[in-house]
Amino acid sequence: MRHRLKALAAAAASVPITLFGLVLVTFLIGRVMPIDPVIAIVGDHAPPDVMARVRLELGLDRPLLVQFGIYLNHLLHGDLGRSVMTSHSVVHDIKQFFPATLELAIVAIFVATVIGIPLGVLAATRQGSRIDTVVRVFCLAGQSVPIFLLGLLCLVIFYVKLGWAPGTGREDVIFAGTIPPVTGLLTIDTLLAGDWDAFHDALAHLAQPAGVLAYFSMAYITRMTRAFMLDALAGEYVITARAKGLSAARVVWRHAFGNISVRLVTVLALTFAGLLEGAVVTETVFSWPGIGQYLTVSLLNADMNAVLGATLVIGISYLLLNLLADAAYTLMDPRVR
Amino acid sequence: MLTRRHLLAATAATPLATIGFAGAAEAKTPRGVAVMAKQIDDIISFDPAEAYEFSNNEVDANVYRRLVAPDPHDNTKIAGDLAKSWTVSPDGTTFTFQLKTNARFPSGKAVTAEDAAYSLQRVVKLNKTPGFIITQFGFTKDNVDSLIHATGPHTLVLKLPAPQATSFVLFCLTANVGSIVEKATAVKHEAAGDMGNGWLKTNTAGAGPYQMVSWAASDHINMTPNPHSGIHVNTPRIVIRHVKDPSAQLLLLQKGDADIVRDLTPDQIKTVAADKNFHITQSPQGSSMYIAMNQTMPELAKPQVIQAIKWAIDYDAIAKNITPNSWVVSQSFLPKGLPGALTTEPFHKDVAKAKALMAEAGLKDGFACTMDYISAAPYGDIAQAVQADLAAIGIKVTLVAGEQKQVITKTRARTHQLAMLVWGTDYFDPNSNAQAFCANPDDSDNSKLKILAWRSHFVDKELTDMVTQATAELDAAKRVAIYTKMQQLSQERAPFAMLLQKISSAELGKGVSGFVIGPLPDYTKYAEIKKA
Incomplete structure (x- = not known):
């Protein structure tokens, strides 16, 4: 246990170094991109004197290392700079865009976990059966169908044809700008505002994009659960448990699943982290104003403060989730205890 | 038979089902609110x-x-x-x-x-x-x-x-x-x-018919009437929703969740046109698509090659097959609608003539060059069409795709050979484009005017002087005559193959009318938008 805690502490200590590396690499990539960041601000038609002034204002005339030093200094003081695309501070933008993605990812990972793990266990315990085949095909489709196609299909079926779900966006136009942002999670904020209609509307808007992401994640979680379980069910300790006359449910859930749960935590943590940075296609199809869209638009417009800020937030999320997974290992792995 | 397991599964699924059905949308925009779906992340x-x-x-x-x-x-x-x-x-x-x-x-x-x-x-x-x-x-x-x-x-x-x-x-x-x-x-x-x-x-303080009450970047814009403007508005609230995906815009229109959509693709516009529930309003824009030929490349600097390229391109095929409803043929540096713009199109695909010009330039066997273009629809398809047309006269074009700002950065650095780009007029006077495509008084790196002529090293003293002459001409008719002459000279010798002019269209839902698209975004008006 002490050894494990030491490893955990070492992992935590490496976070600042990893973040520094992340910021440095992103910064350098931003500066060597074949896009002039000044054009992103002043446009193609601006006269040379305006472009020269903005170049000076951005500090782009200085050596690269000096520019990085200045950025780092501001960063340590909590200043991520100003986004040229939104005219707001990057901190303000992240507070606006990141919760939208977080809300989507939380619901998606919850649904994917609740359905994906039992499905994986079921398929593994019925290996080779029709149920197993159906689950495998279901997972294969979830992993191989392009997510934008799945999103559009959902919109056509559930929104256009059946009318069960609302269209794109986070909320209906009648609620636009009416809910004061507290947490940034619209479902929570609508509850805090005591507006039940807005809450229902937010939930309804969440269902489709979260459902699409959930299906995508569930396919992976189910596949991994099935593979882990098949491995575990073939273990000698499982045969021993069966030979001892334990019930099938006890063998599967207590002995086999108990053993794979540690590995599953890593799968879940990485899947969740993937949702935080990889939801951009879903966000585009469903006009969901999340961090993925923010990062993509910023990148295409060479809005480097925004790109660095968003990358940093996603990087921190990844590292934190990794740390959490490591901590969970420590708590769950009996060999460590 | 209903087992305990079934009951538990059904109970567990209930909250999820509720999410799907609870907010089933009423597919109508609220009364008094016009909802426009548009890409607004710019x-x-x-x-x-x-x-x-x-x-x-x-x-x-x-x-x-x-x-x-x-x-x-x-x-x-x-x-x-x-x-x-x-x-x-x-x-x-x-x-x-x-x-x-x-x-x-x-x-x-x-x-x-x-x-x-x-x-x-x-x-x-x-x-x-x-x-x-x-x-x-x-x-x-x-x-x-x-x-x-x-x-x-x-x-x-x-x-x-x-x-x-x-x-x-x-x-x-x-x-x-x-x-x-x-x-x-x-x-x-x-x-x-x-x-x-x-x-x-992030706020507004104008005397127009509307005032902006909220803006969330890449999300929405909310506008309500300026109660003191003295201008009547038909719709008390305008909501512009950021919807980037054209397919999603079409779905919103079809379901009645958007009254107006703005960024449909040509194929989607065809779909809407075939549905009598909707109607389309269109307006030519002050945006021109062109191919710039950098004059530092010896082959591209030959007048016969410049002409050959202009005669090799199948303009009509591009407009008809690739950009119906979105771009039309326009071969002058002034888009139609601007004062003084030419209305005739002198160039059409004539391979024999183009080959003869290449031979006259001493390049019977052609040459190879690159063409930068914007990696988005419809530029990719147009670039391929141009590549095929130029291949027919011996010019082997290697296409180089790039993000718009990347292509602009390259042309500003004057390191391109051919580049296919779009130029939007800055204001509704011929000088904006005339200056961009013709004026280059100083071709050095320290020039104070680094617009399109400079970026392709196009130096033409006569055209440069005419730009200055036209801005000082107080007689309106004489001024238009100068621009007419400039466009003709530009078609003869400028290293710009003017291809197409943008057509902006908006698709309006059932009972929606009065939306006026201006030739520039500066002139597009919402006050007359009316919902039945």
């Missing part, structure tokens, strides 16, 4: 002294008013907006505007000549991106206070340091940068001498 600032993108210029056109505006019945003529009347001194240097007395800001205060003077002064003093539209007349931070000033509550005098064509000056004042801001509001929110720029980036 917005940087709403301050008229700074705004220079499509979406913010369009919003500003509905929340601000200018001294003058294009005549809605004939865009090539000028009509008064805030100005009731104006006079111009015989030497063309002094403009005196009499302002209307009934225009008011949302605060209830009347628009005064002092507001107008302050607005134009701050454009010059801030000198942001669109500032050159006003500063090109010779206004500087030091002289603008004395040259643009109010001589009475409703009288504004604007003196030019040098004579300029009257229509040139007036058309520049119709651009968004000529919008009148409420001085008191700007001063109230001034920080560190920014003349209210920081506040006006």
